[in-house]
Amino acid sequence: MAISETDLRHLRRCVELAREALDDGDEPFGSVLVSGAGSVLFEGRNRVRGGDSTRHPEFEISRWAAANLTPEARAAAVVYTSGEHCPMCAASHGWVGLGRIVYAVSSAQLSGWLSRWGAAPAPVAALPITTVVPAAVVEGPVPELEDEIRSLHRACFAPGAVDASPE
Template sequence: MSEALDMAREALAAGDHPFGSVVVTASGTVAERNRVVSTSDPTAHSEVMALRTAAARWGIDSLRGALLLTTFEPCPMCFGAILEAGVGALVIGARRTVGEAPLGDYTVEALLGLLGRAGDIAVAQDVLAAPIAEFYATAG
């Protein structure tokens, strides 16, 4: 998770939104950051960037069984991409506060239930949650 947090710091320094993600598979590790502002691409969230980069690097169209570590709870778009990619486990650094974003009140667990896919992916919160939450409190 520390590598994902490094990516979030890099994104913030580059003028992007401070989010980072890391994909881990038997083939290796890919770390990416949010690139929404720098690429003028509203879909360039760190999770999507990490999935795209990993698939392209390894020449695959599925990340079945991969581990994804992300500094912040994925939005619905990113979570859909995570499920479509076949990620087997998701570790979240910090959770969003319900009602704080314009996307509605959700958690990834609630999205899994809504989709009828509750057993498709293991979800856990990382032990670094406190320092990550502190980072977001000061990152603005």
């Protein structure tokens, strides 16, 4: 399935949420849950700065969906996110039975940026979502948003880094 204008609109909102997180002193990740009918059901951003490293927006979406949606509604929903799910979030997505995932940048992209900038790697392995949830329907990365998201992550994880090469 190709990325649609609707997908891009929701992903742009994820980038706005990631920017809000960064502006609040948190890591720049944002996510949106959209019903099968196209209604925004939940929005979230990273809230890990307080010390609870499980406060990822994708994990919050899974918790909210489990408490508020039927299994059928969860399966029809779409999760949009600025960055590909970490293994914890991917597992929660799979256990709750959420539908399609659309992400702007991949875990591999983020890991590569962190390495190039000399920043500390994430504490868990950067695995593709489908390694954790083999039946997941996943779309991404979305090149149109890569530069903006890379700049948010550079500001958070390597503020003094020079990134002459976007690759």
